[in-house]
Amino acid sequence: MHRSLLLTGLTLICLPFFSLASQNTKGYQWPIDTERKLQISSTFAESRIDHFHNGVDIPGSGLKVRPVHSGRVVWMTQARSLPGELPFGGGKTILVEHGDTWSGYMHLSDIEPQIYKNSMVKDSESLGISGNTGHSGGAHLHFFIFQPEKNIMYNPLLILDEKYYTDNKQPEILEYAAAIDDQSSIFKAEKEILLSQDFPILAKILDRGVSSERWGVYSLKISRSNRTLVRTFDKLQYKDGYWRDNNGDSFEDVYFKNYLILGTGFRENPDFSLQASGLRGPGLEKNINLKIKRK
Numbered sequence: 620m621h622r623s624l625l626l627t628g629l630t631l632i633c634l635p636f637f638s639l640a641s642q643n644t645k646g647y648q649w650p651i652d653t654e655r656k657l658q659i660s661s662t663f664a665e666s667r668i669d670h671f672h673n674g675v676d677i678p679g680s681g682l683k684v685r686p687v688h689s690g691r692v693v694w695m696t697q698a699r700s701l702p703g704e705l706p707f708g709g710g711k712t713i714l715v716e717h718g719d720t721w722s723g724y725m726h727l728s729d730i731e732p733q734i735y736k737n738s739m740v741k742d743s744e745s746l747g748i749s750g751n752t753g754h755s756g757g758a759h760l761h762f763f764i765f766q767p768e769k770n771i772m773y774n775p776l777l778i779l780d781e782k783y784y785t786d787n788k789q790p791e792i793l794e795y796a797a798a799i800d801d802q803s804s805i806f807k808a809e810k811e812i813l814l815s816q817d818f819p820i821l822a823k824i825l826d827r828g829v830s831s832e833r834w835g836v837y838s839l840k841i842s843r844s845n846r847t848l849v850r851t852f853d854k855l856q857y858k859d860g861y862w863r864d865n866n867g868d869s870f871e872d873v874y875f876k877n878y879l880i881l882g883t884g885f886r887e888n889p890d891f892s893l894q895a896s897g898l899r900g901p902g903l904e905k906n907i908n909l910k911i912k913r914k
């Protein structure tokens with residue numbers, strides 16, 4: 620299934636860039652009310668093994684969470700999951716409506732007592748305290764920007780005016796692999812690899828911030844003599860039963876578990892150039908020649 624779906628991504632050449640949620644997202648602030656510089660721990664559209672991460676994670680417990688903009692509370696729960704297509708396992712969650720766009724705050728340890736459904740909140744007010752409720756493996760705020768009418772999750776880092784994180788390292792290619800049925804077979808770029816078929820080639824690429832952060836990349840470009848693949852994670856739209864990226868590709872078209880799918884045809888054309896970057900910081904650009912031999 621991976622291989623047939625792949626083709627939709629590979630035929631894409633032109634780039635649909637930067638379509639922000641709407642004009643009224645101007646002036647959106649960082650959702651943590653702090654002077655302290657915080658790193659983010661996860662980026663938008665990273666792989667979560669079988670689905671896209673649909674927001675940004677800011678680590679830490681006991682941090683004051685504020686709405687990114689003034690608005691109206693449209694959903695608030697202490698329950699374990701949300702209905703519909705919104706992410707499950709959010710723990711204590713608040714959704715705030717700002718015109719046609721919503722912002723969401725999950726895994727809170729406490730919600731302020733004056734916050735209730737339909738209450739109006741100012742951007743200076745506190746919504747609650749960051750924590751570890753729901754499906755969460757460590758205290759953090761999972762934060763997202765959603766447009767319910769179009770079923771679009773936007774990359775919050777494109778929308779917020781303030782960006783309190785530092786990225787001065789370029790992404791790294793950790794390893795390559797071939798997707799052989801349901802397995803990934805890891806190989807080194809400089810070593811020969813024997814393949815009996817034209818299996819899809821994968822790469823584990825992580826962006827670093829200031830040390831060893833494990834962020835997903837924001838954009839990827841694979842240039843080959845006969846085709847080009849471009850991905851940018853501006854938004855994810857729920858369409859025909861799947862969350863899809865700018866190219867209309869679903870998770871399985873984009874990732875094989877934690878690997879980005881580079882495509883097929885590398886047995887014929889092993890030369891390519893790879894560009895990968897985060898939203899900030901230096902990008903990576905590399906010419907690569909894979910030593911794939913036919914078995």
Ligand SMILES: [Zn+2]
Nearest residue numbers: 661675676761
């Ligand atoms: Zn998250």
